[in-house]
Amino acid sequence: MSGTLAKIAEIEAEMARTQKNKATAHHLGLLKARLAKLRRELITPKGGGGSGPGEGFDVAKTGDARIGFVGFPSVGKSTLLSNLAGVYSEVAAYEFTTLTTVPGVIRYKGAKIQLLDLPGIIEGAKDGKGRGRQVIAVARTCNLILIVLDVLKPLGHKKIIENELEGFGIRLNSKPPNIGFKKKDKGGINLTATCPQSELDTETVKSILAEYKIHNADVTLRSDATADDLIDVVEGNRVYIPCIYVLNKIDQISIEELDIIYKVPHCVPISAHHRWNFDDLLEKIWDYLKLVRIYTKPKGQLPDYTSPVVLPYCKTTVEDFCMKIHKNLIKDFKYALVWGSSVKHNPQKVGKDHTLEDEDVIQIVKK
Numbered sequence: 001m002s003g004t005l006a007k008i009a010e011i012e013a014e015m016a017r018t019q020k021n022k023a024t025a026h027h028l029g030l031l032k033a034r035l036a037k038l039r040r041e042l043i044t045p046k047g048g049g050g051s052g053p054g055e056g057f058d059v060a061k062t063g064d065a066r067i068g069f070v071g072f073p074s075v076g077k078s079t080l081l082s083n084l085a086g087v088y089s090e091v092a093a094y095e096f097t098t099l100t101t102v103p104g105v106i107r108y109k110g111a112k113i114q115l116l117d118l119p120g121i122i123e124g125a126k127d128g129k130g131r132g133r134q135v136i137a138v139a140r141t142c143n144l145i146l147i148v149l150d151v152l153k154p155l156g157h158k159k160i161i162e163n164e165l166e167g168f169g170i171r172l173n174s175k176p177p178n179i180g181f182k183k184k185d186k187g188g189i190n191l192t193a194t195c196p197q198s199e200l201d202t203e204t205v206k207s208i209l210a211e212y213k214i215h216n217a218d219v220t221l222r223s224d225a226t227a228d229d230l231i232d233v234v235e236g237n238r239v240y241i242p243c244i245y246v247l248n249k250i251d252q253i254s255i256e257e258l259d260i261i262y263k264v265p266h267c268v269p270i271s272a273h274h275r276w277n278f279d280d281l282l283e284k285i286w287d288y289l290k291l292v293r294i295y296t297k298p299k300g301q302l303p304d305y306t307s308p309v310v311l312p313y314c315k316t317t318v319e320d321f322c323m324k325i326h327k328n329l330i331k332d333f334k335y336a337l338v339w340g341s342s343v344k345h346n347p348q349k350v351g352k353d354h355t356l357e358d359e360d361v362i363q364i365v366k367k
Contacts, residue, residue: 008038029204029227033211036231039167064310065289066114068139070165071148072157076248080148080272081117108282111291111310116142140170140239143312144288151247151261151269158245169235172243173266177229180220193221200225209234242288246281248272292316294356297339297363311356319352321362332366 015031018024071077081104104115118139139145145165149157165172189209191202205219208227212234219230232238247261247269261269268284270277293308309324318336322329330352337347340360347363356362 004038004041008035011035011038025199025227026204026207029200029208029230030211032227033208033231033234036235037211040169040235040237064111064113065143065291065312066116066141067144067146067285067289068116068118068142069146069148070118070139070161071246072150072161076150076272077117077148080246080248080270081115083272083275084115084278109286110293110306110308111289113285113289139165140168142241144285145170145172145241145243146246146285147243148246148248151249151253151257169232169238171232171238171240174240176238176240177225177232178222179225179229179233180218180222181233182218183214184216184218187216189216190218191221192219195222195224197221198224199227200230205230244268244281244284244288246270250276292356292358294321295359295361297337297361299363303339303361308359316356317352318350318354318356318362321356322352322364329364334365334367336365337363 011031011034015028015035018028018031020028069077069081084104084106106113106115116138147158147161162172189202189206191205193200200221204227208230209215209217209219214234243266245264245267247267249271250258250261250269251271251274258269261267268277268281270281290313292311292313294311295303295305295308297303309321311320311324318333318338319330322333333352335349335351336354338350338354338356338360339346339348339362340357342355342357342360343350
């Protein structure tokens with residue numbers, strides 16, 4: 001472990017003292033690729049059965065979505081959680097109080113949302129210090145990450161936490177880079193760019209791929225990509241998660257400062273202690289989760305508006321809906337009747353490939 005850390009520090013130092021210009025871009029690209037490989041070794045240690053995974057850290061995924069709370073010790077994460085969900089996670093006023101994940105569930109607009117406190121992601125968690133590594137494994141499975149910051153010292157913390165999460169292959173509020181990448185058996189490296197590139201040229205791409213021992217591949221750059229983007233695509237283990245910055249303790253600042261904070265993107269100011277502005281936070285959480293609620297209607301009865309079936313926004317076909325209820329339902333499926341914004345007529349007869357929208361009502365007709 002320590003050897004890998006030393007290597008990482010060495011490469012980071014070299015990157016820091018290298019000037020950034022066209023002549024060194026190639027070299028920096030190589031260093032970035034090496035860094036990414038070492039980081040991956042830290043996240044997934046090699047072989048050696050021996051030590052089992054960290055104790056007490058796997059949380060069963062319940063509910064329709066999962067939100068991770070990340071933040072420095074003592075910024076008020078636990079207070080926020082217990083006031084949001086009525087979960088009691090022991091709170092003390094010194095660093096590293098929460099050591100295991102305490103899940104809480106809130107019901108919001110009919111969806112069950114699981115809240116997880118991800119304890120102490122701090123500088124060095126991605127190097128295996130603290131309980132860092134298990135925390136990250138859980139963080140990667142969240143549908144949304146809330147970074148809780150202290151409004152009095154936000155920016156330093158924000159950078160550190162973002163760097164930590166980046167080091168683990170979690171990308172916040174960003175889309176996967178638009179790069180096509182296909183390994184082949186022969187034919188060398190083919191680079192096609194559909195728009196002008198400011199950073200990557202054939203030389204740099206070749207050397208980054210060579211670092212991964214890939215010598216035959218098709219690479220298509222469909223946007224102005226950076227070396228980091230290319231590495232993300234090659235590594236292939238990146239997760240893209242939306243993120244909201246929660247600025248806590250706003251009871252300690254002036255109204256003028258609050259106005260400025262409101263203009264920051266992805267940001268919600270709250271006071272966990274006084275429970276100020278929670279409704280705003282919940283609204284924003286709902287926006288970012290992009291869940292789709294589907295109401296069911298048994299034949300000859302009124303739709304059941306109390307407990308919707310909640311689907312993630314990328315999987316909203318009628319087939320996905322059936323799978324969510326029971327996997328045998330799709331076998332007997334004949335057609336569905338749908339009322340709502342996704343159809344032209346109410347009701348409309350649809351097949352299993354029809355895409356549903358939020359608050360549609362559906363009735364399944366079996367064979």
